Amino acid sequence: MEETKNKQRGLERLKTSANDDTTGLALGVGLSIAMPATAAAQEEDQKNPPLPLELLPFRPIASRVGTPPAPSPPFLWFMTNNCREEVTVAETNLSGVVRGGIDMNQVPSTNEYEESSVLQVDALRVVDNGPMAVKRERERAFDLEAERDRTCDVSSRTSDEEEIGSTRKKLRLSKEQSALLEESFREHSTLNPKQKNALAKQLNLRPRQVEVWFQNRRARTKLKQTEVDCEVLKRCCENLTEENRRLQKELQELRALKAAPQPCVIGQDNYYMPLPATTLTMCPSCERVATMENSHSRSLQFSKSQISRFAQQSAAC
C-alpha cells in the first residue's frame, strides 16, 4: 500500500522533472507553480546566506499534547508542564546526549533517563528514529526554547503550552499575522533561516510555525494553479471536440456527395455541380472544385476531366 504510493510519487516526480520542475504544468497559462528563485531573491540569499546549523544544547523542555506511548529508544521527547519544570538533559550524564549537542548515533537508554535524578519528566514520547524525526525534535526544542526566551508570560503563549492534558488545539493566526505572512510570501515564496527567524520573532510565533505556514501557502498556490490549468484544459478539450464533430460532419457530407454524384450542368465556359454554393466552388485558375475555406488543400477536388466523366455517367443513366 505504502509502497504503491511511493511508486506513484516517484513517477510523479519523474514526470515533473522530465519537463521542467520549475514551470509546473506546461500549458503556458498563468503563473508557474514552483516559483523559481528570482534574481532578486538569489541576490538576497547571497547577501544573507543561510545560517549555519547551530546544534543547540539539547534542552527538551517541550510540553506537548496527548498521552505519550510507552517510552523506548531511540529518541525521547520530554514533556513538561509549561515553564514549571526546567529539564536540561545537556547537563546530565546520559549516553547518547552530549553536553552542548546531540550525538544521534547513540541512543540513550530508557533506564538511564529513569534513573537520572536530574530529570523530572511528566511524560516521555517516542517518535520514530529517522533523521527527519530527530531533526524535528530538535526543531521543537529550539522553537520552544526560543519562544520561552521571548515570552515567559502566560498570556502570549500559543498552542503548545495550552495543550496540556487535552487533544491538540489548533492555532488560528490573527488577521495581522496572516497579513504579514501574506505580504512576506508575496516578496518571496520561500524563506531562508534568517528570514524565517526574523519573521517568527516579528509575529511572535515559532520559526517552525512560520515554516509550516509557508509550506501550506505554497501548497495552496499550487492547488489553485492546478485548478486553473484544469479549467483551461477542459475548455480546450471542449473546443477540440466541437471542431472534431464539425469536421466529421463535413467529411460525411463530402463522402455522401462522392458516392452519389449529382448530374453536372455544363455551361458555356465552365463546369459546376448543383451543390450548396457555400460548400464547393471552382477555382478559376486551376479549374478544380474545392471548398471556400481551403480551396487547394482541404477538401474533395474535381478536375475538369472528372467532371466530364460525371457528366457522361449521368448521361448514360
Added chain:
DNA sequence: ACTATACTAGCACTTACTTCA
C-alpha cells in the same frame, strides 16, 4: 576523483481542528 553516508529543505499526503452556512 570517486564513493558512501549524513543532513537538510521542500513536497505530497494526511490528520485534526475551527469556522461557517
Added chain:
DNA sequence: TATGAAGTAAGTGCTAGTATA
C-alpha cells in the same frame, strides 16, 4: 442546536541536492 463542508495548522514520510569523511 446539530451537522457537514471547507479551510487550514500541523504531523509524517519521502526524495533530491549538498556537504563531508
